[in-house]
Amino acid sequence: MNRTGKIINIGELNHGRFKALPCSHDFCIACGLCSSSCPASGIDGFDPRTLVRMAGLGLETEIINSRWPWICTMCGKCEHLCPMDIRIPDLVRHIRGLRDREKVPGILQKGLEAAMKTGNNLALPKEDFIYIVEDVAGEIAEEPGFEDFRVPIDKKNANLLSTIHNKLVNTHTEDLKYWWKIFHAAKEDWTITSENWEGTSWGLFTGDDEAVKTMAGRIVEQMKRFEIKNLLWPE
Amino acid sequence: MKTLIIGSGPCAFNIAVEFIESGNEIILASREPTQPQGASYAGKIDPAHIITDAIIVSCRGGAGDFTVRMATGGKTLSIKASSIVISEENEKKPNFVTYGLKPAHGIVSLSSLAVNGKLVNASVKKICHDGKIVFLTGIGYESNPLSTEEIMLAAMTLQKDRNLQTYILTGNLKVAGKDLEKLYRETKKAGAVYFKFTNTSPLIMQDDDGKTVIELADEITGLDFKIKPDLTVVDETLSPSLYMNELADVFGLHTGADGFLQTENIHRAGVYTNRRGIFVAGPSRSLLKAGDCLTDSANSAILAYGIENGGNKPEAKAAIKSGLCVRCLTCLRCCPYRAIELNAKPSVIPGACEGCGICSAECPRGAIFLDFPDKRDISDVIRQNRGDIKSSPAIVAFCCRRSAARAKELALSMGYSLCDNLKVVEVPCSGFVSVEHILSAFRNNADGVLLLTCHEGNCHSEKGNLFAKRRVELLKDAFSQMNFDNERLEIRTMASNMGREFANIAGEFENKLKTLGPQGLKKER
Numbered sequence: 220m221n222r223t224g225k226i227i228n229i230g231e232l233n234h235g236r237f238k239a240l241p242c243s244h245d246f247c248i249a250c251g252l253c254s255s256s257c258p259a260s261g262i263d264g265f266d267p268r269t270l271v272r273m274a275g276l277g278l279e280t281e282i283i284n285s286r287w288p289w290i291c292t293m294c295g296k297c298e299h300l301c302p303m304d305i306r307i308p309d310l311v312r313h314i315r316g317l318r319d320r321e322k323v324p325g326i327l328q329k330g331l332e333a334a335m336k337t338g339n340n341l342a343l344p345k346e347d348f349i350y351i352v353e354d355v356a357g358e359i360a361e362e363p364g365f366e367d368f369r370v371p372i373d374k375k376n377a378n379l380l381s382t383i384h385n386k387l388v389n390t391h392t393e394d395l396k397y398w399w400k401i402f403h404a405a406k407e408d409w410t411i412t413s414e415n416w417e418g419t420s421w422g423l424f425t426g427d428d429e430a431v432k433t434m435a436g437r438i439v440e441q442m443k444r445f446e447i448k449n450l451l452w453p454e
Numbered sequence: 455m456k457t458l459i460i461g462s463g464p465c466a467f468n469i470a471v472e473f474i475e476s477g478n479e480i481i482l483a484s485r486e487p488t489q490p491q492g493a494s495y496a497g498k499i500d501p502a503h504i505i506t507d508a509i510i511v512s513c514r515g516g517a518g519d520f521t522v523r524m525a526t527g528g529k530t531l532s533i534k535a536s537s538i539v540i541s542e543e544n545e546k547k548p549n550f551v552t553y554g555l556k557p558a559h560g561i562v563s564l565s566s567l568a569v570n571g572k573l574v575n576a577s578v579k580k581i582c583h584d585g586k587i588v589f590l591t592g593i594g595y596e597s598n599p600l601s602t603e604e605i606m607l608a609a610m611t612l613q614k615d616r617n618l619q620t621y622i623l624t625g626n627l628k629v630a631g632k633d634l635e636k637l638y639r640e641t642k643k644a645g646a647v648y649f650k651f652t653n654t655s656p657l658i659m660q661d662d663d664g665k666t667v668i669e670l671a672d673e674i675t676g677l678d679f680k681i682k683p684d685l686t687v688v689d690e691t692l693s694p695s696l697y698m699n700e701l702a703d704v705f706g707l708h709t710g711a712d713g714f715l716q717t718e719n720i721h722r723a724g725v726y727t728n729r730r731g732i733f734v735a736g737p738s739r740s741l742l743k744a745g746d747c748l749t750d751s752a753n754s755a756i757l758a759y760g761i762e763n764g765g766n767k768p769e770a771k772a773a774i775k776s777g778l779c780v781r782c783l784t785c786l787r788c789c790p791y792r793a794i795e796l797n798a799k800p801s802v803i804p805g806a807c808e809g810c811g812i813c814s815a816e817c818p819r820g821a822i823f824l825d826f827p828d829k830r831d832i833s834d835v836i837r838q839n840r841g842d843i844k845s846s847p848a849i850v851a852f853c854c855r856r857s858a859a860r861a862k863e864l865a866l867s868m869g870y871s872l873c874d875n876l877k878v879v880e881v882p883c884s885g886f887v888s889v890e891h892i893l894s895a896f897r898n899n900a901d902g903v904l905l906l907t908c909h910e911g912n913c914h915s916e917k918g919n920l921f922a923k924r925r926v927e928l929l930k931d932a933f934s935q936m937n938f939d940n941e942r943l944e945i946r947t948m949a950s951n952m953g954r955e956f957a958n959i960a961g962e963f964e965n966k967l968k969t970l971g972p973q974g975l976k977k978e979r
Contacts, residue, residue, distance in 0.1 A: 226669065226678045230586070234619065234647050245642045249650070249674055272674040276647065 227278075236277035242310040244271045246303040253297035253307055265290045267297045267307050274310055279317075288314040289324050293424075316426025323425050330385075331421040331430055338437065339417040340385045349413055351388045355395050359403075368403050373445060374410035380447040381411055382418030382438060384454050398453075412441045418454035455479075455536035457758045458522055460510060460701065462486045463543035464744075465736035467495040469751035474498065476755055478762075481533055483508040483524055485542075485697065505531065509697075510704050513538075516793060516806025517731025517761050537758040538705070539725075540715060541735040541750075542698050546690040553590050553688060558664030561686045564589075564604055570744075571607030578616065581684045585618050588668060588681060590658070591689040592625035593651050598741045599631035601689040606637045606646075608687070613644040620646045621681060623656055623670065631743050649673075658686075692741055705732055706792035708916055714739050721914045725754045728790055728916055730806055731761045768809035769855075769882055770824040772802045778821035785813035785822060790916045810915040811886025815925070824886065832886075835879050836894050846874040847901035847967035851960065852887045855880050856914055857950050858906030864953030872957060873964040884908070885918025889925050892943065896975060902967045904960070905945040912949070919947065939970055 237244065247268070254266035265287040273282050282288065288311045297307045320328055330340035337343070343351075349372065356370035371377065379402075387395050402409045415437040422430030442450060456479035459470050466482065467490060473480045475498075482504045489504055490496045508526045515521050520535045548563035555561050559577055567575045581587070589605045591597045609620040622641075627650065629635050642648070649656070649670055656670035666686045671678050694713040702709050708717045708728045716722050716739040725733040733754040736747035760766070772793070774785070779799055786794040793806035794813065814822040824832075836850065853859040859880040865872060877900075881887055884907035895903045905926055907919035926945040933940035946959055 226680050229621075229679045229681045235645055238645070246639055269675050272672070273677075276672070276675070278675075278677070 232277040233279070234275070234277040236279050237274045237310075237313075240310065240313055242306045242313070243303065244274050244305050244307075244310055247271045247275060247305055248303055250302060252300045252302065253305075256296045256300050257291075258294060258296070259290050259292055262290050263287065267291070270314075271305060271307060271310065274314070282314055283317045286324075288318075312423075312426045314426070315424070316428065318426075320425075320427075327421050327425050331425060331427065334417055334419075334421065335430060335433060338415040340419060340421065341389055343385070343388065345413050348388060348416065351392065352395070352411065355392050356399070359396055359399060365400065365403060368399075370399065371410040372413050374408075375445050377410040377445065377447050378408040379410070379449045379451055380438075380442060380445070381409060381451045382454060383411060383416045384418050410445065410447065412445065415441055418452055420454070455518070455534065455762060456481055458483060458520070458533055458535035458538045459541065460538065461541035461543065461736075461738070463541075463737065464493070464495075465543070465747040465751070466539075466541040467493065467499070468748060469539055469541055469735055469754060470503075471495045471498045472748075472751040472755050473758070476759075478755065478758065479503075481505065481535065483510065483522075483533075485509065505533075510701060513705050514795065516803035517729075517765060518805040520731065537731045537733065537761040539733045539735055539754045539758065540701055540705070540707075540738050541747075542695060542701065542738045544692045544698075544737045544741070545695040546692055548690050549590070549595075549688050552595065553593075553658050555658065555660050555666065555686070555688060558660070560663065560665035560684065561660065561688065564601060564608075564687055564689050567685075567687050568604060568608035568611065571604075571611050573608070573611055573616075578612070578618075578685065581616075581618060583617055585684040586681060587612055587618055587620045587685045587687065588666070588683040589620065589622045589624075589687045589689070591622065592628065593623060593655055594625060595691075596626065597624070597628050597689055598692060599628045599634060600692060600741050600743060602628045603631060603634060603637065603743060605687070605689065606634070606641045609641045609646040610637075610644055613641070613646055618684075621683070622646055622648045623668070624648060624650055625652070632745055649679075692737075694738070698738060701738075705729065707732065707734070708790070716740070717916065718911065719914075719916065720912055725750050725757065729792055730765065730808060731758075733757055768807065770809035770811070770826045771804060771807045772809065772811065772813050772822050773825045774800060774802060775821045775823070778819045780819055780821075782818060784816050784818060788812050788816045788921070790918070808915065810883035810918050811881070812883065812915055812918050812921055815886055815888035815891075815921065820890075824882070832879065832881065832891060833894055836891060837898055847964055847970075847972070848875045848877070848899055849873055849902050849904060849960065849963060849967065850877045850879060850895040850898075850900040851904040851906055852879050852881055852884065852891065852895075853906045854884045854908055854919075855882055857908040857912075857952075858948050858956065860950035861906075861948050861952045861956040864951065865956040868953045868957075870953065870957035873960050876960055876964075883913070883915045883918040884922035885913070885915055885920075887922055887925070889929060892925070892929060896942075896973065901970070901973050902942040902944070902963055904963055905943075906956075906959070907945065907947050909947045909949060938975075939973070941966060941970065942973060 251268050254260050254268040257267050260266040263286055270287055291311045293308045295308050333342040334340045352370050359365050360368045420431050420434040457473055459466055459480055459482045462485040470480050470482045484506055487507045489501050505526055508524045511523045511525055513522045518536050520538055522533045524531050546565055550557055591601055591605055612618045612620050629638055654671045656668050659667045661667055668681045702715055707715045709715055710717050715734040725735050727734050735750035735754050736742055785800055791806055791808050793803050794800050795803050811824045814824055862878055884905055892903050905922050907922050913919040923945055930940040930943055948955055
């Protein structure tokens with residue numbers, strides 16, 4: 220049964236380590252509904268029930284250093300089924316947030332750092348961004364019925380601000396056209412901004428609440444600056 | 455007249471107070487050598503009504519008129535009572551041996567640590583801040599909700615007031631009791647840590663310093679842990695005391711499988727025993743929480759009041775024809791209610807008889823009859839119900855009034871049509887149906903006889919249905935020796951809510967009789 224072969228001296232643990240979290244993980248009755256429903260159960264030995272139990276026992280280092288919180292896809296099925304209303308995804312996010320930022324896996328931390336510094340995950344300069352969106356707008360204008368199409372950038376007093384997922388100005392530029400053509404056909408008074416247009420917020424995945432706050436704050440700032448009434452934030 | 459309460463613990467005293475406060479007279483027979491002091495109930499009972507150091511020796515009479523003799527301080531005392539409530543405390547045996555431990559200053563039993571969540575053990579005070587307490591409960595055996603509650607209350611106190619870390623090492627955690635799940639959540643909130651063992655057991659070692667070292671595998675994470683607790687608390691097994699067994703003998707009470715003074719029979723639900731006017735409450739009937747004991751005391755007060763005022767009278771009473779009785783004492787042995795008293799001759803104690811009629815069916819001399827208020831004679835009923843000689847078979851069904859007779863009514867109101875020629879003879883208990891009754895039915899033109907009894911374990915008279923079953927088996931055996939079709943006699947069990955089954959059983963029986971044809975002893979009219 221033992222996974223490590225090591226005997227942990229229980230006196231060294233602080234069982235109350237995660238007690239202040241509002242996730243109710245203390246109330247786990249170990250029924251296992253979370254683990255049997257979890258699509259990631261079994262990957263690398265992960266299952267939500269074990270994670271919840273480890274948090275309850277205060278096995279802090281073990282779970283922060285474990286890959287498990289990063290295997291979770293945050294789909295929320297566990298939380299939906301839990302008879303004790305334990306908010307497992309919240310717990311997972313909290314544990315992710317406790318990891319040293321340099322050890323956050325994959326491109327998540329790289330993208331987030333770029334966003335914090337430059338306003339978008341790609342560190343795309345303003346001129347390049349404008350070039351790309353106008354290029355896409357030009358392609359739309361070549362289509363019949365859209366001859367007068369222009370992309371409104373930094374338009375004051377517009378009715379609608381649309382944020383942009385960084386992949387739409389990188390590998391998926393075609394996908395920009397659907398929304399924009401709808402706006403045009405509906406005669407919507409819309410705009411995008413040339414700075415801080417990034418709609419994604421990877422702090423959500425890395426457990427970085429401060430970063431989430433900063434990213435959302437920038438969008439609010441743009442709304443105020445250009446006095447825009449409504450926000451479309453599809454990300 | 456008054457109620458005699460037998461018991462030495464808080465439950466008995468609470469019952470006494472309940473009785474007194476509702477205006478009833480009581481005598482309390484306690485095994486304690488002294489009058490109670492300090493407890494909340496102490497001042498509420500007149501010391502003159504408490505007999506201390508009392509051991510019950512014998513009991514005569516029945517509901518409304520008991521005479522109980524008890525030994526107290528070298529004397530014998532006789533008390534008259536209209537009803538009796540037994541509420542003796544259980545015996546607590548600490549499970550040290552189960553865990554391979556011996557009591558030591560760092561290894562104590564649950565009740566020596568805490569009572570109702572209050573710490574009563576002085577050594578706990580010496581454990582310094584962030585010390586560890588381990589509770590061992592129900593690992594490899596089944597614990598009980600009473601111990602669980604005590605452990606959880608103690609853990610709350612230790613966590614919150616004493617700032618100590620508690621670990622509860624448990625098998626199946628018994629939380630079947632009012633508010634226990636809530637308490638469980640509160641203990642977890644307060645910081646108690648639970649380890650549950652289903653596939654593994656902890657390794658518990660006793661050190662020379664009078665403490666334990668425990669190695670365990672957490673079954674959820676699969677991780678191994680080591681605990682060196684400052685105090686290890688072992689739970690207790692609660693069971694009926696030897697004295698409770700003696701009381702069962704003295705009062706002729708049927709005991710359940712676990713030795714408590716109440717069987718699992720549905721007719722004993724609440725505080726009933728097999729004897730009219732004798733009630734069993736709290737720890738004497740089951741492992742109950744304090745709150746449930748209070749409910750029991752109220753229930754027994756209500757029922758004792760009923761006895762005082764005549765109570766629910768049974769439909770009939772047994773009566774012995776003295777000229778026929780040869781004092782074989784069969785009745786004394788078979789009465790489930792202890793309603794037969796042996797003086798110069800056996801006689802029926804009127805307050806105790808429930809009118810089941812088992813004695814009258816068993817009496818080899820036919821000396822006992824059931825005295826119905828309408829002077830009914832079941833043999834006459836059988837004769838009146840004689841089967842007509844028609845195309846459809848005549849069936850006589852002896853139906854217990856508590857189950858099958860009600861099931862028949864239900865079948866009719868559910869719209870089932872019963873057999874054309876079905877004669878139902880309602881009896882107070884299937885144990886009343888004698889061999890003679892069955893033979894008489896056949897003599898009176900029945901093509902088949904059905905005995906429909908309560909399910910086993912559910913007979914109000916405890917074994918009336920088993921007596922009936924035995925008689926049917928004897929008769930069937932005799933029938934086959936006589937070359938008389940023994941399929942014409944059948945016994946089935948049922949409950950009052952089995953209307954459809956009643957109709958089915960009767961229907962199947964009729965079909966069987968149709969194939970067998972009319973029985974050969976039939977008399978022409």
